[in-house]
Amino acid sequence: MYEVRIHSRGGQGGVTAAKLLALAAFRDGKHATACPFYGAERRGAPVVSFVRIDDKPIKVYSQIHEPDLVIVLDASIMDVVDVLDGLKEEGTVLLNCAHPVDGCRGTCYHVDLTGIALAQNLVVAGSPILNTPVLGALAKIGVITLPSALQAIREMFDDERNVKAAEAAYKELKV
């Protein structure tokens, strides 16, 4: 079972990112579940979501304490939340950040999703949309395939800018 934890803030689309990832994995022929853990907070507050991907049906509903992959949609969260908590030794980290960040563990990727979203003018109520571009990055990392990523995006949104953003993230991902 491949376990992913996504850190974001309310309104940034972390929950949708988890759903998209699960859908893409599902389109890859895997079993997948996505579960958000909602805090009591409004937009802006830290939120975690979990995605599990496996070849067998998944019966676990509790949170992920030892993720294989940690996605951080908002690097500022790292000041308040220990995003690397429990990350497996050989784990992977994906940061939304133009630059590499200190103190990362495992294989550490970064990409400026915010910049990509702003470039595509993907903004809702003042917040850039990060959930569709991040799928591109995940495809590049190999968690899902790029066609499934794009298909998942198209199933959920009918705005091609999201696809463009994902493709951009696929290209711009850096270690």
Add this chain to the structure above:
Amino acid sequence: MYEVRIHSRGGQGGVTAAKLLALAAFRDGKHATACPFYGAERRGAPVVSFVRIDDKPIKVYSQIHEPDLVIVLDASIMDVVDVLDGLKEEGTVLLNCAHPVDGCRGTCYHVDLTGIALAQNLVVAGSPILNTPVLGALAKIGVITLPSALQAIREMFDDERNVKAAEAAYKELKV
């Protein structure tokens, strides 16, 4: 245990009569309970109330099925309800009626409580008040003493016309 069943119509004061009787018995030094059985009806519909009098504490809450005394505050009820149902062989009946009534069993008393109430102008919302005069009749029958009957009336009402009506009934009771 002496068991009394009172038949009346909603608004005629049968429930209060039961309370008054219990109070008078209590003032006589007895144990007494009074319980009304309310139907789902409004004023005018038949209502039964029960009074139990005993020297020991009374633990029964259910209805009285074999009364020692049946009181009928409204003779017209006899057309619709079998008021004598279960009356003990040696039982007593008290009817609000100017004249004796056919088909009575046991010792059968009657008195024109309605007339007495109207004479005292004891009328509420168009209905003559029967519950205080009836106590006089009951004292005469010997269920309670007259002083206790009058005391009970005075404890519950501060209108001396009620006392007068009870005294009148005491006098006018006929077998």
Add this chain to the structure above:
Amino acid sequence: MLTIATGNRAVAEAVKAAKPAVIAAYPITPQTEIVEQIAEYVTSGDLESHYIPVESEHSAMAACIGASVGGVRTFTATSSHGLLYMHEMIHWAAGGRLPIVMANVNRALGPGWNTWAEHTDAFSQRDTGWLQVYVGTVQEAYDATLMAFRIAEDERVLLPVMVNLDGFSLSHITQSLETEEIGDFLPPYHLPHAIDTEKPRGYGPMTGPDNYYRFRWDIERSMRDAREVITEVEREFADRFGRSYGPTEEYRCEDADVVVIALGTFGKEAEVAVDRLRDEGIRAGSMRLRWFRPFPHLDLSGREVVVIDRDYSFGFGGVVANSIRAKTGIEPYSVIAGLGGQEVTYNDIADFVRGRRPGEETWFGVNNHV
């Protein structure tokens, strides 16, 4: 003072003695007399209290909640649909740890409309964190209401208490009643978490998964402590006023082979049945369950048990019978009787005992039973 009174009147008398500063209630048959009597006391000045004539029972309980956390003793009374309509706030009052006292006049639930006695209304609130006591006489209605304030407000408890009396058969029956000068039996109201603008706090805010269950546990902890508090208060009450009560009232149980368990007036009427059965040579006893929350520790070992449930949990069974089964392991004969005021006499109760079939359930009056 010794007089006669109905069960409803007794409750109102106890409230007059306890002097809650705020009373909020809504009328409903067969509770109405309580409300009317209190309104009368307040108008005449016999009771100095703020009586709030709310527009519904949900608001009655909400007003009591506001007043109780505002720092004063409060009381309300209801029945049946009124109780159901305040369900959300009943949960709230307990979660808010507010020592509100409520009289509930047990009545059946519609449809069809039925105003007579049944315990399903109160049992339907048995998970809420309220203490529940069921009384059997007019005197006990008075005594239990008084004690309810003392128990609820005890710092070890701080939970609301519901005093239950059977609709009509107790609420409207007239029996003798001794009222008391209660003196300092009830200490002044003191709520540790009363609103204090000098010490601002946020009451009942969002509480996450990490903390929520702790407060739930504290309710249960206080429920458990309440058993001791109840015993203490009942003992002190007996010392002061000469009438003693316990978690159950037992009648000729010591040597009984078969024990009838019931609540409220059936529990008293069962004593008459027991006398009859004893006359026949059946060693019967009666155990009237007074406290239902916290549920008492019962010792029934070696006895046959007949439970009368004036309630039902559909698709499951009688609530009392199954509680006893769960808590004692005994397989009672479960009789469902008295729903919606169905007439049950001591003769019927004696019949239940005579015809008992432990482990089975029967609906009184229904031919088609299991």
Add this chain to the structure above:
Amino acid sequence: MLTIATGNRAVAEAVKAAKPAVIAAYPITPQTEIVEQIAEYVTSGDLESHYIPVESEHSAMAACIGASVGGVRTFTATSSHGLLYMHEMIHWAAGGRLPIVMANVNRALGPGWNTWAEHTDAFSQRDTGWLQVYVGTVQEAYDATLMAFRIAEDERVLLPVMVNLDGFSLSHITQSLETEEIGDFLPPYHLPHAIDTEKPRGYGPMTGPDNYYRFRWDIERSMRDAREVITEVEREFADRFGRSYGPTEEYRCEDADVVVIALGTFGKEAEVAVDRLRDEGIRAGSMRLRWFRPFPHLDLSGREVVVIDRDYSFGFGGVVANSIRAKTGIEPYSVIAGLGGQEVTYNDIADFVRGRRPGEETWFGVNNHV
């Protein structure tokens, strides 16, 4: 069609397939998505239905009652305080013998506010005469909702059904979902006592002590008949759509020495715990209780039982543990866990089994336990 969906979405999909003519609902976290999705379907025309955006849950249920007796299929959804607020009408719907289907997203009760999973909300309605089913997967949320209409509307039942899903942990989880063309799986709505102005009748009028209990008995009779109806419908569903369900879902129970009993998502997560325990050599099994009303006949003889209650009846105990005690005579190890979304993993569940103390109760996370 095979896709992925949340538990809430699955419920909405099932409703779309069942085509109730009237839907009345009020939003509340974590149920909101159901309501929103249905509003979306109705607006887009995907579902031809009258959606009534009521002003409260009491009115939601009242509107369903009016519509159901008016002669059409109805649906509503709620959670937690919404469920409590409609308590009176929940009783009414069952007493009125109306086959309303409701999805309840199980959530804890305030104060403090807590939006996470707990079963106390629905258990607090367990006496009302509603059938209750608790689901464990997104697919099951869909399937159970569909079957709920068929079961409720069966002439042998004619009682409302509540489909329960854990707040967030199931309502918001995304899993795969197979939706169906249901064809004639749901026959047209037929209510024998639907309003008919050609045949005027008085519904639920004053009903005296002589008659009232008969109608209560009929509810129970139908509850008992419902067991058979449920089995039939679940069998037909399996035949048609290939997914089969029963009163419980058992996992590796055949040869188990110790069985974990839980509801909802804990019941699924327990299966993972069972696998781990088996790896350690502990012969564990899991029995997920699906139907809670009517309460299933359980055979647990010769087994140790660990019950996880995500609920509590204060002053009494865990509702599931005590129901099992009452109905089977077995003394389970009663674990109170997961209140208000308290995190419980398969490791924790395995720990409950490892450290089981039959006959005792423990509150997970509370040191100060009994």
Add this chain to the structure above:
Amino acid sequence: MRERLALSRPGEAASGKTGSWRTFRPVVDKEACNACGLCAQYCPDGVIDEELNVDLEFCKGCGICANECPKKAIAMVREER
């Protein structure tokens, strides 16, 4: 038929013969009457028919008919039983 819930059927005398509630009975003086129909119109229980016959099985004796009669053609007479 199995009755699943309390469904009552329409019928006269659903609450019994309410005529027995009366203390006073309306007596119409048809000579004095001008047939205005007001008594029938105002009778809460609809027990006065077009021919101004009072159905004494059901008349509750409220006296409204007598009170409203513009001709004072209705007298309320004490019932003797």
Add this chain to the structure above:
Amino acid sequence: MRERLALSRPGEAASGKTGSWRTFRPVVDKEACNACGLCAQYCPDGVIDEELNVDLEFCKGCGICANECPKKAIAMVREER
């Protein structure tokens, strides 16, 4: 002390440092400012003090201050982290 119910205590940062929510940060040009105080008045979170210092630990970056400044003395600048 035994806490019987959820009673929360007042304190800054009850919901954490909300400054981290920002995508854009207000930067006041004190030269252009006329000290009208409108920015402080309208800040929903009260994070602008009398000296017009923005408490960036808590400013959520809504931009109201900038939008309402009659002097256009506040610029919203993209946060780089």
Add this chain to the structure above:
Amino acid sequence: MTDISRRSVTNLSAIPKEEYIYKCTSACAGCSSSLCLRYVLKAAGPDSVLVVPACCTSVIQGIYPATAMNVPVYNVAFAAAAACASGMSEAFAATGRDTNVIVYAGDGGTVDIGIQSLSGAFERGANFLYICYDNEAYGNTGMQRSGSTPLGARTTTTPGGKPTAKKDLDRIVQAHNPPYMATACSAYPLDLYKKVRKALSIKGPKFIHILAPCPPGWRYPTEKTVEMGKLAVKTGMWVLYEREFGKLTINGPSKAAMRKPEPLEDYIRGQGRFKNLSPETLDLMRQQVEQNIQRLAREEEGIC
């Protein structure tokens, strides 16, 4: 002897002879609410359903298994009438039925515990007729105060007289801009009949508020029921009007009363509930009556 049958019909000719309430109900003698219900059902006809929350009307039908009502009556919980009716009306709409859905509710079930569901249903534009018969207290439970109890009236929960004013239900309903609303009074049954007919001809939420004097509650002799209603109108305590799509028409009897009102005391005096009313309270009542009349008169004139 005059041929009475021929003459007696004139007055009632417009009104169907059919009665949908059988003799007898268990209403109190002299109950004006039952009188009103007779006319409501005559106007509505047999293809109608009554939705009745807890109130006197739930009781007067009689006890199971018989009912005095010859249309379907759905008895429902106290707070639930308007919501239940709105659900029922949607069900009928969904199945193409034209059946009238009529709530017949007391004042308590309307202005107190039922106002939320009433307000909600009206805001949503539900298609039904809501009738509130206002006996100004909780009759069914023995005359406790309701929000609709007038200032100064003694009830069992206001033994010293109600300290606050009668809740202004009509202005509350008016705020919801229903297509049709009207007041009525049991003393004017033909007027009520017409209003019910008109209401039922309009789609959407309709409202009729009937003043329904109640002998045991108001403490007057039963025979005065109609007289009491007329006095309410003639003194201006109660104004008969209709508001169709926002346009107000004050009805004849009230028009007359507004020109030359009878003294308020005539209304007050006959009622036990107003015994010992203080002169100050009476003055306040008088002011309120005048304000209300003026407000309505100005509205009708189109000034506001």
Add this chain to the structure above:
Amino acid sequence: MTDISRRSVTNLSAIPKEEYIYKCTSACAGCSSSLCLRYVLKAAGPDSVLVVPACCTSVIQGIYPATAMNVPVYNVAFAAAAACASGMSEAFAATGRDTNVIVYAGDGGTVDIGIQSLSGAFERGANFLYICYDNEAYGNTGMQRSGSTPLGARTTTTPGGKPTAKKDLDRIVQAHNPPYMATACSAYPLDLYKKVRKALSIKGPKFIHILAPCPPGWRYPTEKTVEMGKLAVKTGMWVLYEREFGKLTINGPSKAAMRKPEPLEDYIRGQGRFKNLSPETLDLMRQQVEQNIQRLAREEEGIC
């Protein structure tokens, strides 16, 4: 550099500097309701209790064990605010305390599920201040329609736009004749401040209805919150007024707007929830705005 501190106080001089809401709340960026609450508490001062039913305000305080509010806040069930407050105010009265009891509730908790307890408390004359901040939908649960959602607005439960008009809360409250009622808007915090002060100086039930634009709900960029409120007033969509003991005063900004209103489109255009509004709906809205203004203007002039 200019000495800013000296000059900056002028505008705010009347307003206490004390803040009773700590930095930070978890309100959305640009939340106008939090802005309002700042001023409400400044006006009320520390001897005040907030009673808060389920709504955004129950969440923005923060999660246990910390709260951003520095006055006691009693969080209570959704439908219970006014009743709870009335009980609390009686408790304070019984113990001789002068503490302000203030309900701070959303529009859903006021016009929908809370209207019954509000109406009851006002009818009883309870002594407290009820403030409804109106973001015209259920914000806390993610913007479903409320009774207060305006005609045509898209919410998650009215994806095609709300088919019925905004419930007229103010006329409903007005029907209860409270001694003080007012409207306010988050874009005019000093006006709000004054109104809260005045309300709290009066005994009995007081009411303030605040229009509180909400960026995620109305779908406009966060920085436009104040602008949106001003536009509501300037277009006449929202009228600022006070009614003291029945006497209406329309406040300055609305007076100006009534003389020369800005085009309604300016208000509509900036909000995503009004996207694809049909011209007919816009016309209807315009009519409603005009009617409302005229009604208020006439009332102020004393015509009715």
